Amino acid sequence: xxxxxxxxxxxxxTLDEQAARRIAHHLATVYEDLQQTAxxxxxxxxxxxxxxxxxxxxxxxxxxxxxxxAQKRTEERVxxxxxAQKRTEERVxxxxxAQKRTEERVxxxxxAQKRTEERVxxxxxAQKRTExxxxxxxxxxxxxxxxxxxxxxxxxxxxxxxAYIVLHDVLKRELGWEVSPLERxxxxxxxxxxxxxxxxxxxxxxxxxVPIWIVGEAKHNLTLRQVERxxxxxxxxxxxxxxxxxxxxxxxxxxxxxxAAVKGAGIxxxxxxxxxx
Numbered sequence: 001x002x003x004x005x006x007x008x009x010x011x012x013x014t015l016d017e018q019a020a021r022r023i024a025h026h027l028a029t030v031y032e033d034l035q036q037t038a039x040x041x042x043x044x045x046x047x048x049x050x051x052x053x054x055x056x057x058x059x060x061x062x063x064x065x066x067x068x069x070a071q072k073r074t075e076e077r078v079x080x081x082x083x084a085q086k087r088t089e090e091r092v093x094x095x096x097x098a099q100k101r102t103e104e105r106v107x108x109x110x111x112a113q114k115r116t117e118e119r120v121x122x123x124x125x126a127q128k129r130t131e132x133x134x135x136x137x138x139x140x141x142x143x144x145x146x147x148x149x150x151x152x153x154x155x156x157x158x159x160x161x162x163a164y165i166v167l168h169d170v171l172k173r174e175l176g177w178e179v180s181p182l183e184r185x186x187x188x189x190x191x192x193x194x195x196x197x198x199x200x201x202x203x204x205x206x207x208x209x210v211p212i213w214i215v216g217e218a219k220h221n222l223t224l225r226q227v228e229r230x231x232x233x234x235x236x237x238x239x240x241x242x243x244x245x246x247x248x249x250x251x252x253x254x255x256x257x258x259x260a261a262v263k264g265a266g267i268x269x270x271x272x273x274x275x276x277x
Contacts (some may be wrong), residue, residue: 005024006105007023007024007028008020008021010108011023011024014055014057014058014062015057015058015061019057021174023053051119074115096183096268124222132151149268159218159219159220159250159252159272160197160198160218162185162272163182163197163198163216163218163250163270164181164182164198166250166270166272166274167179167180167198167216167248167250167270169180170270170274170275170276171202174276175204176204176205176206177202177203177204177205177212178202178203178205179200179202179214180200180201180202181200182198182199182216183198183199183200184196184197184198184199184201184216185200187199187237187240188240189236189237189240190236194233194236196215196216196233196237197216197217197218197250198214198215198216198217198218198248198250199213199214199216200213200214200216201213201214202214202246210243210244211242211243211244212243212244212246213241213243213244213245213246214239214246215233215234215237215241215245215246215247215248216247216248216249216250217230217233217248217249217250218249218250218251219250219251219252220251220252220253221251221252221253222249222251222253222254222258222262223258224238224257224258224261226264227249227258227261227262227267228261230247230267231265231267234247234265234267246268247265247266247267247268247271248267248268248270249267249268249269249270250270250271250272251269251271251272252271252272253271254269259277262277263277
């Protein structure tokens with residue numbers, strides 16, 4: 001009689017417990033059936049078949065085990081890829097946030113640039129207004145210069161008119177001279193035109209044969225520079241005029257050092273109130 005336990009033990013060496021038990025059970029049943037009908041040759045063939053089945057089952061189990069290991073490796077690889085994908089997504093998210101911050105910064109810079117351009121435009125407009133104001137000021141200064149020049153000419157003409165009258169009276173009263181009308185004159189001496197504020201002839205009754213020339217400078221506020229210039233004019237007049245040159249400065253006021261310079265140059269000084277120094 002076949003030993004079910006022995007068959008089980010043999011099969012257990014190559015198969016798992018459940019498969020070994022099931023095959024052992026079926027073999028025992030088959031064996032009992034075969035005892036009634038099968039020959040020894042049939043039993044041998046059956047054993048061979050069972051052995052082939054066991055080997056096939058063993059190969060199948062190995063394949064299944066290899067597939068399980070492959071599946072495990074695949075799952076591990078998939079997990080690695082999943083982790084890599086997660087890291088990639090996190091990196092992409094970081095890059096997206098960085099890109100967003102960059103775009104925000106670019107927008108801030110664009111706004112700052114816009115404000116700068118607006119400020120530059122404001123400064124350009126202010127510069128334009130400043131240039132227009134400067135131009136108006138320059139035009140106003142030019143107009144003022146012309147007005148002052150005209151006023152200076154007017155005042156200068158006024159003081160010369162006064163000088164003609166006062167000198168005529170002073171020279172008549174203090175020196176007894178007969179003075180012809182005095183006027184502004186241009187004389188050409190040494191090849192150059194020379195302007196003289198007060199110019200004209202006079203006569204001294206005590207010296208009827210001596211021609212006298214009045215050469216004068218008329219200023220409101222006589223200065224040292226004007227005295228120096230006039231001294232040169234007097235020197236030229238004495239070189240080119242025949243007779244006596246009477247040099248005189250007429251003014252409203254003159255500082256003491258100016259009065260001293262006039263006297264030191266041998267020039268007479270007459271003030272507007274009619275006194276001759």
